[in-house]
Amino acid sequence: MASDPFFAFVEARRTIYALSDSSPIPDARIIEIVQKAVRHVPSSYNVQSARAVVILKEEHKKVWDFADAAIKATMPEAVYTMLAPRFAAFRGAYGSVLFFEDSTDLENLKLQHASAAPLIDEFSDVSSGMHQFTVWTALKAEGLGASLQHFQFSPVFTEKVQEEWKLPKTWKLKAQLVIGTPTGELSEKTFKPIEDRVKAFGQ
Numbered sequence: 001m002a003s004d005p006f007f008a009f010v011e012a013r014r015t016i017y018a019l020s021d022s023s024p025i026p027d028a029r030i031i032e033i034v035q036k037a038v039r040h041v042p043s044s045y046n047v048q049s050a051r052a053v054v055i056l057k058e059e060h061k062k063v064w065d066f067a068d069a070a071i072k073a074t075m076p077e078a079v080y081t082m083l084a085p086r087f088a089a090f091r092g093a094y095g096s097v098l099f100f101e102d103s104t105d106l107e108n109l110k111l112q113h114a115s116a117a118p119l120i121d122e123f124s125d126v127s128s129g130m131h132q133f134t135v136w137t138a139l140k141a142e143g144l145g146a147s148l149q150h151f152q153f154s155p156v157f158t159e160k161v162q163e164e165w166k167l168p169k170t171w172k173l174k175a176q177l178v179i180g181t182p183t184g185e186l187s188e189k190t191f192k193p194i195e196d197r198v199k200a201f202g203q
């Protein structure tokens, strides 16, 4: 089928936590992939509210130092004890791609399309997820492994990220994709019966 090459990439994308601090491709290529995704992935009413920040090498370590410090300061000790080794592993990877949505674009869109206003935040999350998936899948095609993280529930973490890289306060953090060269085995993935999940009529 014409879509086979596309689905080969879709199937190959997996969550990989064991990542080294190296990259099989140049930094410029990583940035180009993120730019392509942000340019071409759709958004509701073509609002183009997606923003992304690529943070590599030494700078990337700061992302996970901030997450570690934020969770240590604000969450119960048991939660921090569970998460601390993960922060250390993320810190040891090559980079992070941070995904944001610009609230200024979205608030303007709500004013322009009042009838759709109650749906705009959901559309924004859907579109951000499409961006995340596209970058994750494209980087996998280039030999990079990744895992998708969500520590934006901690305001201290997001504030530190905003401050450190002087990002507009209107950029709302949605996800953190940790990237690097895969060093471990893939975990086994099981699937629910597809007949229970996809129905078709009128064929």
Ligand SMILES: Cc1cc2nc3c(=O)[nH]c(=O)nc-3n(C[C@H](O)[C@H](O)[C@H](O)COP(=O)(O)O)c2cc1C
Pocket: 013, 014, 015, 016, 129, 147, 148, 149, 150, 189
């Ligand atoms: C919307 C979404 C949120 C996720 N959040 C996290 C997360 O916060 N931390 C994490 O380690 N994995 C997260 N994942 C990864 C999923 O656990 C993973 O994709 C799923 O188990 C299927 O495994 P695979 O990615 O290897 O196909 C998330 C995935 C999606 C699609």
